[in-house]
Amino acid sequence: xxxxxxxxxxxxxERAKRIIASYPEKRSALMPxxxxxxxxxxxxxxxxxxxxxxxxxxxxxxxxxxxxxxxxFKRGGVGDYLVSxxxxxxxxxxxxxxxxxxxxxxxxDVAGEAAAERPITVEHVECIGACGGAxxxxxxxELIEGVTPEKAVALIKxxxxxxxxxxxxxxxxxxxxxxxxFEWGSTDSEGAVRPIPAFGPYGSVGGGSVGGGSxxx
Amino acid sequence: xxxxxxxxxxxxxxxxxxxxxxxxxxxGYEALTxxxxxxxxxxxxxxxxxxxxRGRGGxxxxxxxxxxxxxxxxxxxxxxxxxxxxxxxxxxxxLTERDPHQLLEGIIISSFALDVxxxxxxxxxxxxxAARRLQSAVDEAYEAGYLGDDxxxxxxxxxxxxxxxxxxxxxxxxxxxxxxxxGRRGEPRLKPPFPAVxxxxxxxxxxxxVESISNIPWIxxxxxxxxxxxxxxxxxxxxxxxxxxxxxxxxxYEIVMGMTWRELIFDIGGxxxxxRALKAWIPGGASAPWFVPDEHLDTIVSIDDVAANGSMIGxxxxxxxxxxxNVVAAAHRILRFFAHESCGQCTPCREGTSWxxxxxxxxxxGNGRPEDIDLLLxxxxxxxxxxxxxxxxxxxxxxxxxxxxxxTSITRWFRxxxxxxxxxxxxxxx
Numbered sequence: 081x082x083x084x085x086x087x088x089x090x091x092x093x094e095r096a097k098r099i100i101a102s103y104p105e106k107r108s109a110l111m112p113x114x115x116x117x118x119x120x121x122x123x124x125x126x127x128x129x130x131x132x133x134x135x136x137x138x139x140x141x142x143x144x145x146x147x148x149x150x151x152x153f154k155r156g157g158v159g160d161y162l163v164s165x166x167x168x169x170x171x172x173x174x175x176x177x178x179x180x181x182x183x184x185x186x187x188x189d190v191a192g193e194a195a196a197e198r199p200i201t202v203e204h205v206e207c208i209g210a211c212g213g214a215x216x217x218x219x220x221x222e223l224i225e226g227v228t229p230e231k232a233v234a235l236i237k238x239x240x241x242x243x244x245x246x247x248x249x250x251x252x253x254x255x256x257x258x259x260x261x262f263e264w265g266s267t268d269s270e271g272a273v274r275p276i277p278a279f280g281p282y283g284s285v286g287g288g289s290v291g292g293g294s295x296x297x
Numbered sequence: 298x299x300x301x302x303x304x305x306x307x308x309x310x311x312x313x314x315x316x317x318x319x320x321x322x323x324x325g326y327e328a329l330t331x332x333x334x335x336x337x338x339x340x341x342x343x344x345x346x347x348x349x350x351r352g353r354g355g356x357x358x359x360x361x362x363x364x365x366x367x368x369x370x371x372x373x374x375x376x377x378x379x380x381x382x383x384x385x386x387x388x389x390x391x392l393t394e395r396d397p398h399q400l401l402e403g404i405i406i407s408s409f410a411l412d413v414x415x416x417x418x419x420x421x422x423x424x425x426x427a428a429r430r431l432q433s434a435v436d437e438a439y440e441a442g443y444l445g446d447d448x449x450x451x452x453x454x455x456x457x458x459x460x461x462x463x464x465x466x467x468x469x470x471x472x473x474x475x476x477x478x479x480g481r482r483g484e485p486r487l488k489p490p491f492p493a494v495x496x497x498x499x500x501x502x503x504x505x506x507v508e509s510i511s512n513i514p515w516i517x518x519x520x521x522x523x524x525x526x527x528x529x530x531x532x533x534x535x536x537x538x539x540x541x542x543x544x545x546x547x548x549x550y551e552i553v554m555g556m557t558w559r560e561l562i563f564d565i566g567g568x569x570x571x572x573r574a575l576k577a578w579i580p581g582g583a584s585a586p587w588f589v590p591d592e593h594l595d596t597i598v599s600i601d602d603v604a605a606n607g608s609m610i611g612x613x614x615x616x617x618x619x620x621x622x623n624v625v626a627a628a629h630r631i632l633r634f635f636a637h638e639s640c641g642q643c644t645p646c647r648e649g650t651s652w653x654x655x656x657x658x659x660x661x662x663g664n665g666r667p668e669d670i671d672l673l674l675x676x677x678x679x680x681x682x683x684x685x686x687x688x689x690x691x692x693x694x695x696x697x698x699x700x701x702x703x704x705t706s707i708t709r710w711f712r713x714x715x716x717x718x719x720x721x722x723x724x725x726x727x
Contacts (some may be wrong), residue, residue, distance in 0.1 A: 102458050104372070104415065105498055110480030111463055136480060149482040149640075150463035152422045168384045169583055170541035170616055172630045206466065206634050207384035207583075208423045211541035211614070212548045221425050249426060261539075262391045262549055266312045268426055277425040277461055280432055 085131045092116050095283050096135055107136050110146055114153050115282045119274060123156045151205075152221075154275070159199030161239050161247070162275035164218040165232075168207035174214035175229075180204050182229035183217075186236040200239055201275070212261030220272035222249040226258025246286035247272040300527055302515045302535050303508070304551045307395040315430050317437040320398035326443060328514035332406045333451040336517070341410035345513065347521025349533040354378055354469070354506030355582070355611040357600050361521075366493035367411055368501040375408050375416040376497060376504045378474060379431075382421055382466040383582035384634055385614030388537035388549045389507035393420070393427040396511070397434035401457070403513035405443060408455050411503055416455065419474050421462045432459055466638035470694045471504040473640065484640045485694035506612070508537055528553040532599040536613055540566050543573070543619035552598070554610075559594040562617060574620040577710065581611030583631045584699030586686065587706035607686040608702075624711045625718055628703035629657040635700035646697030649680040653704060665719035670708060677701040 084093055095116055100109045113135055117128035124147050126140075133140040147153045154162075165180040183202050210216035213225025217232060219239065227235070235256045248271035250264070272278035273286040306323050307314040320326070332341055346361030367373060377400070381389040393400060400418075408416050420428045435457050438444045446454045465483045467473045472486035475497050496502020512534060516524050525533045532554040538561070541547045545567030552565070562568065562578065569575050577587045580598075586608040588596070596606050603610050618627060636650040656673055659665060666672075674684070681688040681698040684705050688698035707715055 102456075105479065107480035108460075108478060111461065111477070114463070115461070138480075146480060146482055150422075150465050152462075152464035167630070168634055169579075169627060169630050170385050173542045173616070173618060173622065173627070205423075205464075206637055207382060207386075209381055209387040209390045209421070211385050211387050211539060211616070214541060214547070218423065221423055223426065259547070261387050261547070262395070263307075263311050265307075265315055265395055268429065270429055272425070277422045277428065279425055279428050279459075279461055281459070282461070285429070 085135065088116075088120050088131070092120060092283060095281065099281065100135065107138060110136050110138075110143065111150070112282055114143075114147055115276050115279075115284060118153070118276045119282075119284060122274070123158055124153045125156070152276070157201070158275050159201040160243075160275070161200045162218075162220055163200060163202045163236070163239075164205040164208070164221070165202065166206070166208045166210065166214070166216045166218075167204045170207070170211035171214040171216055176215035178229045179215045179217065179227055179232045183232045183236060186233040200236065210261050213257075213259050219252060220247045220275045221277045222247045222252065222272050224249070224252045224257045225260045227256060228258065231256040231258070245273065247278075248287060300535060300553050301551050303392060303396070303399070303511050303537060304549075306399065307391075314395050315397050315434065317398060317434065317441060320396075324518075325398055325514075326402055328517040329402050329405055329443065330449065332409055332517050333449060333453065338410050338412060341406065341517060344516055344521040345410070348512075348516045348524035349521075349531070350509060350512055350516065350524060351532070351600060352506060353508035353512075353536070353612065355383070355584075355609070357610070360505060360509050363493065363505075364407075364411060364503060366491065367503055368494045370501050372415065373411065373413050373501040374497045374503070375404065375411060375413045376471075376475065376478065376492075376502055377404060377416065377418040377507060377510055378469060378471065378504055379418055379420040379424070379427065379507045380462050380469040380474060381424075381507070381612065382469050383584060383612050383614055384631065385539060385541055385579065385582045385616040386612045387539045387541075388613055390424055390427050391549050392507055392511050392537070393424070394430050397427075397431040398438070399514060400431065400507055400511045401434050401438055401443070403510035404457060405438075405448065405455060406513050406517050407503075407505070407510060409448075409453055413503075414454050414456065416457050417478060417497070418457065418459050419462060419468070419478055420459060421468075422464055425461075428459055428461055435459065465640075466634075467640045467694070467696060470696070473694070474504065475502065482640070484642050487693055508613075529555045529597075529599045529601075531601050536610070538613045538615055540615045540617065542578070542617035543569055543622070544617040545570055554597075554599045556598050557595050558588065558598055561598055561615070562594075566615075566617070569617070569619045575617065576620045576622050577618045577624065577706070579614070579616040579618075581609040582614035582616070583634060584695070584702055585609045585611050586702045587710065589710045604687070624707050625657060625661055625715060628707045629654065629661055631703045632657055632700060635696065639696060639700075643692040643697060645680045645691045646700070649676050649697060650700045652676050653700060660715070660718055660722070663722045665722040667719060667723065669719060670712070670715060673704050674708060677704045
């Protein structure tokens, strides 16, 4: 028996079925389904948790107990662009507090002109595994390494002015990044369409399907 | 000393080392063919035991010995830990983004050896690019017959499922990871039972780190003895070290252990920017007690030598601090991390990490009290009795004792600096 959430898009219903079928026990699909529900509802709403409970055969309060444990399941209050500034130890040593301050003040500067339908949310986060390219920033979990306060302000202005549909890590790195933790390899043409991780099986990617020089999928 | 195992392909082919075509053109999947056609399951396990490969996730437990504990019940699972979240660590990210087929071949060989037919890779949610690269590799592998119902005509069946985390450091602890993978809060389980006996869905489960599994193809091709011959006896093979902080050449380095810290920091890492003096470094991520130049520059970089000097290599994160570093602020930054990431199950950790952070904060804010150093040590002692190394625990998992490391480090090595900061508070308040 696979429950279907009729108000989800057809594609997301199919994804949910595939994901549930890929685990020996359907409760394991809970976290992936919370990501898909975030695509449907823009965040983990009460309705989303009820739907995921129905799909996984547990109660809504059990879903809430899990969703509230993990910082990346947002309960609302997040704009189209989630700017996460790492301020853990290595980024701190590299001046991340100045990057965070610059971002926060530039958000203040642009708040008046930013239309409500595309707001930017800023958060400081713990280590995102980019310590060799500190300080590091993510936009919708897509990475930029070697960011300066000046580049961070330019990033906010760029997001406000261009309002990209798809957030691409290589594009941002080229525009606003500096030293990287390591060479990244060929360009990654897939990116984030929402403030959730961009991952094909969860339906959260945008952009082309084949990167420059990379194999087809 | 230039032996490399894990990073040769990505170094030689910087743009496309992640693709199946490049992998096959550089000897990829030949180890799998050897495993499936020339070796028994026990042969592979014996080679991994003979390699002396010690788990790269932090604990350093011998991988082959862990495999030997796998209980016979069916089904059984392999879970690869790519939840790399220890502050300072970014080497699993590189291995997964730049050579995903090497990891995948390791998964397939390991699954064959362990008679596993469903393997999972738990990838932290903040690594979407690593997840995309590995998913592309998985898709390519299914298409080419390296995964599925009949792996390369051998009759061996294997499925691989990637699972994204959602921002909880604690899920790097293997039993918390299993709970998370089951759709639960990422709270560590009491051990025993160990996962090898009761793991995922209470079935026998091996949990191995990305770097450990990425070594399996080389060990299969070249033999365990060849791997064991590299480096010091009890730190065999190569190790990926992530270097960050105040260092001229941050990045990941695949090294053979056995050099001194002086060589690592000044020769490989290029020394300290602008000729400033080295003040301290953390040899194994935020959880590890700190090293200082007067005591440890000539200590050997090996799992056992670092342990004998009261710290750990851990997952291989070297965080360097120069003379300009406010060590109390640095310790506070690490405590803030642990206070945020404590899962809350165990009182000493849930309360203690927040208290330690709060006391450091008030010292930093100029409100320190004379009794604060003793208070810090007392709270720390309640989390990790005796403040000894390796740490004793009053908690289910090592997160609490990890949070104690910055406290013991600054009180041991930088006590005058801490006392002076508190004394300035007294003058101001008084």
